[in-house]
Amino acid sequence: MIEILLITNKGDITTDFVVSKLTSLRVAFYRLNTEEIGKSVQVSLTVNNGHFYLYDISKGIAINLCEVKSVYFRRPEIHVTNNTLTSGQKEFIKAELLYTLEGIYRILGNAFWISNVYDIRNAENKLFQLILAKELGFEIPNSIISNHPKQVEAFYSENNSLCIIKPIKSGLVGTNNEEGVIFTSKVEINKQNLERTRECPIYLQNLIEKQADIRVTIVGTKLFPAFIHSQANEEARVDWRKTDEILEYSQISLPLDLVKRCQALTKKLNLNFAAIDFVLDQLGNYIFLEINPNGQWAWIEKQLNFKISDEIASLLVEKIS
Amino acid sequence: MKPLIFDFEIERTEHNSVVSYIYDEQQSLNVYQANGTTKPFIDLCADDLNLATQTRVIGENSDASFELSELGTKTKIGGEKEDLHDMLLELKTKTFSTAEKDD
16 A cells, blocks of 8 residues: 655656655655656546546556555656647646646645645745744845835845845746746846836845855754855855855754744744755844745755655654554 | 846756766666666765766666756866765755746
8 A cells, every 4th residue: 555655757856865765664655757647657536436546557556545644745747748739739738737636636635745735835935935934033134026116226225235136936037947047146226227127026135244054954843954155155155056066064053042933934834844044144143035845955965964855754654654 | 128137047057968867667766877787866976977977878868868967077076076976966956946847
């Protein structure tokens, strides 16, 4: 009987870490690579008799969704590659597949999730995150999202003309991952470019002089805090993700009140996993930047020998015992 | 008029491919071949990587393969093999990706 389901795509290396742990624990699980629906994976969802099954043709197995007790939600993808279809027909098929997948999420609604897809979506809005973080007592940067040129100009001036600009949603530009990317960057607002803030709201924050960036990965209530030596690398100083070079990382201990706030934040958002980013400023203040409800973690596990995948696997297994 | 935010868009660059890996249905994870054996990609070790840089491994030109693209001439880490391994993994698991991709 398969009681653990991993929802992702084939290329998701991060899920490989969890697979490896579950395999070593000799626990039955199924990795649903959603792009395989329509290829090696078939679904049969019969409402009348509650017969909700996945069939993996390549493995020759059937998964009863009603028996699934734990779900690890990572990176589902849908690919429609049938070149005999028009683009409109491809879009139609894509929507049909997505809605089938949404139905599967609903069927799995009573299972334990890391984390539930609807909670992840709810937590993703950065403005909402900042409002919530402020309510919970985190220090946050001076922040504005605006397409009102005068307000933008005033904010910039109030922050000594030292601001960063960052995307409101995601840094990816275009539907293809390779097209373009926007990192957090230092910005200069002037008379020439101010008018170019009208069409699309911009997200500005005051530029904080850093000691370091802090990435706190949380699984359940367990924290894995990492000190990222971003200031030692010129390209990583404003946004540590920007560099292709390996950064130096260290394990750190967080102040107890900050630990409790992180736990309170994930609890408030009903998340069983999160990656929270802070700036550690020159005065030793931890300033909340954002919470990534389904963020990346495998590289930092490797760098700092964190037991993140063990913790994820343990939580998944705990719920089936 | 170009919205201001696009002043900060940079192209995501593709570098020379060093290692290819392929999804193994039976193990439910990605693997690569080195020294005649198949190993999980996440267990990639420095010696295997060294070999992989000399001879490309499995899955090339296959729809099922995923090329791991970095290094090549852009690498700034020279011959440090441990660093090389860390870098491969870091780039693959740190960088941007969409939470739910539908195309």
